[in-house]
Amino acid sequence: MSNPFQFKNNRLFCEDVDIENFAKTVPTPFYLYSKSEIISNCQSVWDAAAGVDFQPCYALKANYNPTLLKIIRENGFGADIVSGGELFFAEKAGFPADSIVFAGVGKTDSEISMAIKAGIHSINIESAQEMYKVAELAGQLSRKQRIAIRVNPDIEAKTHEYISTGLHTNKFGVSTEEAYNLYLETKKFPQLIADSIHVHIGSQITEESPYLATADFLKSFINKLENQGISIKGLDLGGGIGINYSNALTDKNAPRTYINEILPHYIKAFGSLKVRMFVELGRAIIGSAGLLISKVLIRKETPLKKFMIVDAAMNNLIRPSLYQAKHEIVPVKNTQQKKIKADIVGPVCESGDFLAKNLEIEDLSAGEFIAVGGAGAYGQSQSTNYNLRPTIAEYLVDGSDIKCIFKGRSIQQIAENFEW
Ligand code: LLP
Numbered sequence: 001m002s003n004p005f006q007f008k009n010n011r012l013f014c015e016d017v018d019i020e021n022f023a024k025t026v027p028t029p030f031y032l033y034s035k036s037e038i039i040s041n042c043q044s045v046w047d048a049a050a051g052v053d054f055q056p057c058y059a060l061k062a063n064y065n066p067t068l069l070k071i072i073r074e075n076g077f078g079a080d081i082v083s084g085g086e087l088f089f090a091e092k093a094g095f096p097a098d099s100i101v102f103a104g105v106g107k108t109d110s111e112i113s114m115a116i117k118a119g120i121h122s123i124n125i126e127s128a129q130e131m132y133k134v135a136e137l138a139g140q141l142s143r144k145q146r147i148a149i150r151v152n153p154d155i156e157a158k159t160h161e162y163i164s165t166g167l168h169t170n171k172f173g174v175s176t177e178e179a180y181n182l183y184l185e186t187k188k189f190p191q192l193i194a195d196s197i198h199v200h201i202g203s204q205i206t207e208e209s210p211y212l213a214t215a216d217f218l219k220s221f222i223n224k225l226e227n228q229g230i231s232i233k234g235l236d237l238g239g240g241i242g243i244n245y246s247n248a249l250t251d252k253n254a255p256r257t258y259i260n261e262i263l264p265h266y267i268k269a270f271g272s273l274k275v276r277m278f279v280e281l282g283r284a285i286i287g288s289a290g291l292l293i294s295k296v297l298i299r300k301e302t303p304l305k306k307f308m309i310v311d312a313a314m315n316n317l318i319r320p321s322l323y324q325a326k327h328e329i330v331p332v333k334n335t336q337q338k339k340i341k342a343d344i345v346g347p348v349c350e351s352g353d354f355l356a357k358n359l360e361i362e363d364l365s366a367g368e369f370i371a372v373g374g375a376g377a378y379g380q381s382q383s384t385n386y387n388l389r390p391t392i393a394e395y396l397v398d399g400s401d402i403k404c405i406f407k408g409r410s411i412q413q414i415a416e417n418f419e420w
Pocket residue numbers: 059061062080103104163165200202203204238239240241280281282283284319323377378382
């Protein structure tokens with residue numbers, strides 16, 4: 001499948017929906033998702049693991065809209081969660097408990113108990129203290145619980161430092177030495193099924209070398225464990241496969257580049273190892289499927305800069321401000337006007353509030369719309385109500401059909417939870 005976002009007669013479409021025509025009928029800004037793109041991404045992940053005993057999981061943190069979760073579940077994915085809230089959403093969206101994996105450095109007792117009671121596939125252990133706690137709670141509940149120790153391989157993922165997780169300077173997982181000792185210790189806890197390993201080195205990874213290094217690392221570690229009589233049956237390879245941000249909208253084949261080019265090599269690097277493999281992908285499944293649509297409010301110039309002030313801001317999409325992410329941004333109607341260099345900024349009262357800096361874009365006027373590409377992952381899920389801005393709506397396109405899948409959260413609804 002090619003990119004579902006295409007210009008036809010200079011007008012941007014999502015599948016068969018003309019975005020400008022739709023945007024004129026609803027309040028802006030809003031998120032817009034393509035169903036076919038989500039399905040194609042899921043399918044590419046399955047293709048990457050052809051012939052392998054495989055369970056892909058979807059990382060809810062990327063986007064937890066229930067309608068999107070159901071599409072992903074229907075495509076055979078399990079769920080990767082990091083909180084009790086995500087467990088609640090995963091179960092409510094119908095993910096079978098035995099396809100849910102739970103990582104996170106600071107799980108509370110109640111979250112651990114919830115997970116054990118639900119019968120999830122695996123709790124991924126990030127410290128010795130946590131392993132003892134899981135053993136204690138599983139014992140109290142008279143349940144057996146599978147664990148996977150999250151090993152920190154000390155491998156540089158070659159990504160933004162805030163989303164690199166596999167280095168010893170990061171808070172995630174435990175060192176090989178500690179993991180080894182913990183596996184030996186698990187023999188003392190019959191309520192723990194310690195037959196799995198977890199690794200996750202970071203996010204928005206666009207090179208295969210860190211993954212191949214991780215595979216080499218894991219293979220030799222598994223070998224070491226086997227020599228001690230600890231047999232590993234489940235291998236959770238983590239997530240992190242990147243997407244193409246800079247031409248998310250204009251490259252017809254952009255969306256699945258890294259799933260297709262990196263994931264099969266990562267999986268194959270384990271050779272003939274007889275294990276069930278898991279991945280936990282968020283961005284690669286939903287990132288390319290979402291746009292943020294926003295309206296130009298004001299065109300403003302200082303002696304040094306041109307600004308396009310739009311109605312979406314860092315509270316809706318924080319990635320440019322937080323990770324210097326460069327999302328492709330285009331007008332939804334290409335009128336072939338002359339291009340200018342402008343900062344695309346929102347109404348929030350921070351100079352760090354921008355969607356793009358020095359972007360070459362047509363000189364749009366108030367009332368025209370822009371589309372921000374690659375906004376499906378870590379967009380709405382990282383949004384806030386900063387400056388008392390409402391949470392915006394989400395729509396799903398399926399062919400020529402478009403429906404609201406989240407109404408947003410109005411200021412009135414936010415106000416209701418306060419004591420006045
Ligand atoms: N598994 C674990 C244990 C994780 O920590 C993460 C992401 C994933 C899977 C999914 O990673 P993905 O396949 O989506 O790269 N807000 C940042 C990304 C933070 C990622 C956090 N952990 C961003 O917008 O780039």
